[in-house]
Amino acid sequence: MNLKIPFNNSKLPINYLLKNGSVIDPDKNTIEKKDVLIEGKIIKDLKKNISVDEKKFKIIDCNNLFISPGIVDMRVNIGEPGFEHKETIKSACKAAASGGVTSIVCMPNTNPVIDQPAIIQSIQRKAREVSLSKVFCTGCITRGAEGNEICELQLMREFGALGFTDGNKSVSNARVMKRALNYAKSFDGLIIQHPEEPELSQEGMVNEGESATRMGLTGIPTYSEAMIIERDLWLVRDTKCRYHVSHISTKESVEIIRKAKKDGLPITCDTAPPYFILNELSLENYRTFAKLSPPLRTEEDRNYIIGGILDGTIDVIVSDHTPHDQDAKRLPFNQAEFGGVGLETLLPMTLILVKNYNLSLIKAISLITKNPSEILGLETGTISPDSEADLIVFDLEKPWKIKSENFHSKSKNSPFDNILVQGRNLMTFVRGRLVYKF
Amino acid sequence: MIEEKVFKNYPHKHLLGIEGLLPDSINYLINLSKKYANYLEDNNQKLDDLKNKTCINLFFENSTRTRTSFELAGKKLGADMLNISVGSSSIKKGETLIDTAMTLNAMQPDLIVVRHNDAGAVKLLSEKVNCGVINAGDGPHEHPTQALLDSLTILRRKKTISGLKVAICGDIMHSRVARSNIHLLNTLGAEVRVIGPATLIPKQIESMGVKVFYKMKEGLKDVDVIIMLRLQLERMSGSFVPSIREYFRYYGLNNEKLTYAQSDALVLHPGPMNRGVEIDSELADDLDRSAIFEQVQMGVAVRMACLKALVKDR
Numbered sequence: 001m002n003l004k005i006p007f008n009n010s011k012l013p014i015n016y017l018l019k020n021g022s023v024i025d026p027d028k029n030t031i032e033k034k035d036v037l038i039e040g041k042i043i044k045d046l047k048k049n050i051s052v053d054e055k056k057f058k059i060i061d062c063n064n065l066f067i068s069p070g071i072v073d074m075r076v077n078i079g080e081p082g083f084e085h086k087e088t089i090k091s092a093c094k095a096a097a098s099g100g101v102t103s104i105v106c107m108p109n110t111n112p113v114i115d116q117p118a119i120i121q122s123i124q125r126k127a128r129e130v131s132l133s134k135v136f137c138t139g140c141i142t143r144g145a146e147g148n149e150i151c152e153l154q155l156m157r158e159f160g161a162l163g164f165t166d167g168n169k170s171v172s173n174a175r176v177m178k179r180a181l182n183y184a185k186s187f188d189g190l191i192i193q194h195p196e197e198p199e200l201s202q203e204g205m206v207n208e209g210e211s212a213t214r215m216g217l218t219g220i221p222t223y224s225e226a227m228i229i230e231r232d233l234w235l236v237r238d239t240k241c242r243y244h245v246s247h248i249s250t251k252e253s254v255e256i257i258r259k260a261k262k263d264g265l266p267i268t269c270d271t272a273p274p275y276f277i278l279n280e281l282s283l284e285n286y287r288t289f290a291k292l293s294p295p296l297r298t299e300e301d302r303n304y305i306i307g308g309i310l311d312g313t314i315d316v317i318v319s320d321h322t323p324h325d326q327d328a329k330r331l332p333f334n335q336a337e338f339g340g341v342g343l344e345t346l347l348p349m350t351l352i353l354v355k356n357y358n359l360s361l362i363k364a365i366s367l368i369t370k371n372p373s374e375i376l377g378l379e380t381g382t383i384s385p386d387s388e389a390d391l392i393v394f395d396l397e398k399p400w401k402i403k404s405e406n407f408h409s410k411s412k413n414s415p416f417d418n419i420l421v422q423g424r425n426l427m428t429f430v431r432g433r434l435v436y437k438f
Numbered sequence: 439m440i441e442e443k444v445f446k447n448y449p450h451k452h453l454l455g456i457e458g459l460l461p462d463s464i465n466y467l468i469n470l471s472k473k474y475a476n477y478l479e480d481n482n483q484k485l486d487d488l489k490n491k492t493c494i495n496l497f498f499e500n501s502t503r504t505r506t507s508f509e510l511a512g513k514k515l516g517a518d519m520l521n522i523s524v525g526s527s528s529i530k531k532g533e534t535l536i537d538t539a540m541t542l543n544a545m546q547p548d549l550i551v552v553r554h555n556d557a558g559a560v561k562l563l564s565e566k567v568n569c570g571v572i573n574a575g576d577g578p579h580e581h582p583t584q585a586l587l588d589s590l591t592i593l594r595r596k597k598t599i600s601g602l603k604v605a606i607c608g609d610i611m612h613s614r615v616a617r618s619n620i621h622l623l624n625t626l627g628a629e630v631r632v633i634g635p636a637t638l639i640p641k642q643i644e645s646m647g648v649k650v651f652y653k654m655k656e657g658l659k660d661v662d663v664i665i666m667l668r669l670q671l672e673r674m675s676g677s678f679v680p681s682i683r684e685y686f687r688y689y690g691l692n693n694e695k696l697t698y699a700q701s702d703a704l705v706l707h708p709g710p711m712n713r714g715v716e717i718d719s720e721l722a723d724d725l726d727r728s729a730i731f732e733q734v735q736m737g738v739a740v741r742m743a744c745l746k747a748l749v750k751d752r
Binding site for chain 2: 150183186
C-alpha cells in the first residue's frame with residue numbers, strides 16, 4: 001500500500017539522527033537537550049553531541065523543538081470492520097500518525113464486534129498493511145457486547161487484546177461484571193468500564209440540569225456515571241482484578257476514584273479533552289458535534305476533572321476518537337449520534353493544561369505516553385536506548401487553528417472545530433520509521 | 439480375608455460427610471474397603487454379611503454409576519436392595535422430604551442411601567429416620583463415598599496419603615467431590631491444592647486448608663495426584679467460563695500440562711468425563727497414568743464397606 005506525502009510507510013531502512021531537540025523523558029522525569037540516534041527500529045543512543053557518518057544517517061535539526069515518546073491513545077474507535085464509511089484502519093492510522101499518536105488502542109464496538117480472536121487477527125493484518133501507527137485491540141467482555149455471557153477473554157489476550165471492555169456500553173448486570181472481573185483476575189487481565197447506568201441514561205441526550213431543561217432535551221444525571229463506578233468498586237474490592245474506568249466526566253467520579261486509590265484498590269481511569277476543555281454550554285444552538293457520550297457536564301465538573309488530572313487521580317488522557325459521517329450528525333439533536341473525533345487534536349488539547357493550568361510538561365506527556373503504556377502493559381511510551389523508536393517531534397509554541405476539513409480522518413465531527421491552539425506535532429516516528437512529517 | 443486391625447467399628451450412625459470424621463473412622467472404612475476389594479478380585483460369589491437386611495436407594499437426582507454401584511455393593515453382601523427414583527414416586531406428587539422420610543421409616547429399612555440436589559437435604563432426612571443414612575451426594579456439599587474411593591485408589595497406587603501433594607482441578611465451586619476430598623485428604627495428612635479459573639473457585643476456600651492456584655502450570659508443579667472434576671454443560675458457555683475451547687486450553691488436562699506434575703503423577707476423575715473439555719481423550723485412556731476405571735472398581739468395594747459399617751444388628 002503506497003501512501004502520499006506527508007505520510008510514508010515504505011519499508012526502506014533509513015537511520016536518523018535528531019540533533020539538539022529537548023528530549024522529554026517521562027521515566028527519568030527530565031527534559032534535556034540531547035541528540036537521539038535511531039538505527040533500524042530502535043533508539044541506539046541518547047546523549048549530547050552524537051556525531052555520525054553523514055552518509056549513513058539522515059540528520060534532522062530539532063533545535064527549539066521537543067522530542068517525546070509517541071502518544072499511546074487507549075480509546076479509539078476505528079470503524080473497521082463494519083463502519084468503513086465513517087473511518088477505516090487506513091484513515092484512522094493516518095489521523096493518528098499526523099496527530100503524533102504512535103499506538104492506537106481500538107475499542108471493540110466494530111461490526112462484528114471484537115469478541116473472538118479471529119477479528120483481532122484480521123484487524124492486525126490490515127494494520128500491518130497500512131504500516132503507519134501501531135494498532136492494538138481490546139476485546140469485548142461479553143459476547144456480542146450484549147452484557148450476558150463472558151467472552152473468550154484469555155484466548156483474546158493470547159492473540160493480543162490488551163484489555164476487555166464492552167466499549168461504549170456499560171456492563172450493567174452486576175453478576176456478569178463480577179464474573180468477568182473474577183475471571184480476568186485469574187490471568188491478571190484488565191477490565192475497562194464505560195461507566196453509565198443504562199436504565200438512567202436511556203433516551204438521555206445531554207447532562208441533566210439547567211441546560212437540558214432549557215433546551216427541552218432529556219438529561220443524563222451525573223450519578224449515572226458515579227453509581228456504576230461505585231458498584232464496580234465493590235466488585236474490585238472483592239476480586240482484586242485490575243479495573244480501569246474510561247472517560248470520566250463528573251465531579252463525583254473524580255472524588256470516588258480519588259478515595260478508592262487512597263484505599264489502595266487496583267483502579268485507574270482516564271478522561272478525554274472535551275471534559276476538561278468544554279462544558280455543556282458548548283451545546284448551544286443544538287450543536288450535534290458536541291453531543292458526546294458521556295455528555296458534556298457543568299463548569300464545576302470540568303474544574304474537578306482538571307483537579308483530578310493535576311493531582312494524579314486521573315492517570316490517562318485519551319482522544320475518545322469516535323468518527324461519524326455527516327449524515328449521522330446533521331440531524332435533529334435527539335437523532336444525532338454521540339461522539340467526536342480526537343486523534344488529531346489530542347496533543348494540542350493536552351498542552352492546554354500546560355499553558356493554562358500549570359501542569360508540568362513532563363506530567364502532561366506522561367498522561368498520554370507512559371501512563372497508558374504501563375496500564376496496558378505495552379513496551380512503548382518510553383524514550384530510552386534500546387527501546388523501539390516510537391517518537392514524536394513537536395513544536396510547543398506553534399499557534400494554529402483547528403480546521404476539521406484538514407483532518408486526515410475520514411470523519412470531521414470535532415467538537416473543537418475553529419478553536420485556536422498552540423503546539424503542533426511535526427514528525428512521527430514508528431519503529432524507527434518517519435511515518436509522518438508536517 | 440486380610441488381617442483385622444484395631445478398629446472395631448464405625449462409631450457413627452450415619453455417613454453424611456467426611457467433615458468431622460476422625461482419621462480412625464476414615465481408616466476403618468478404608469481398611470474394610472480394602473478387604474472387600476481384595477475379596478472381589480479373587481471371588482465372584484456373594485457374601486452373606488448383610489443377609490436379610492433391607493437397604494433403600496433413594497435418588498432425587500439422576501445417577502447411573504453411584505446408584506448402580508450401591509445396588510451392586512448391597513447385592514454382593516446379600517442385602518435386599520430397593521431402588522426409588524424420583525420420577526416414579528410420590529415426591530413428584532408433591533410430598534415433602536420429611537414426609538417421604540417418615541413414610542420410608544415406617545417400612546423399617548436397615549439403611550437408606552440418599553442423593554439429593556440440595557445441600558443439607560440428606561442431613562434433614564437422616565434426622566427423621568431410625569436407621570442409618572448414607573449420603574450419596576447432596577448438592578455441592580459432600581459426596582463421602584466418592585472421596586473414600588478416591589483415597590482407596592490413591593493408596594493402592596501410592597501406598598500412602600500422608601505427605602502427598604494432591605491437586606483438585608476444575609469446577610471446585612459446584613463440586614461435592616472436591617469438598618469431600620479436601621476434608622478427607624487433609625485429615626489423612628496430604629497437601630491439597632485447588633486449581634481453576636477464579637469464577638469456579640468459591641470464596642475463602644483457603645479456610646478449608648487448601649492452596650488456591652489460577653494457573654495449571656503453577657498449581658500442578660510437583661503434585662503426585664491430580665483429581666480432575668467434571669464441568670457441567672450448562673456452565674461451559676459464557677456463564678462461568680467463556681467457552682469449551684478456552685476452558686480446555688487453559689484448564690483441560692493433557693499430556694503437556696501433565697509434565698508440570700511429578701513424572702509418576704496419578705490422574706483421577708470422578709466421572710462422567712467430558713472428553714476434550716476437562717481431560718484429553720488419549721490421556722483418559724492411558725491406563726498407566728489415569729486410574730479412572732480403577733476408581734469405578736474401587737467404588738463397589740467402598741460402598742460394600744460403608745453398607746456393612748452402617749447396618750446395625752437389631
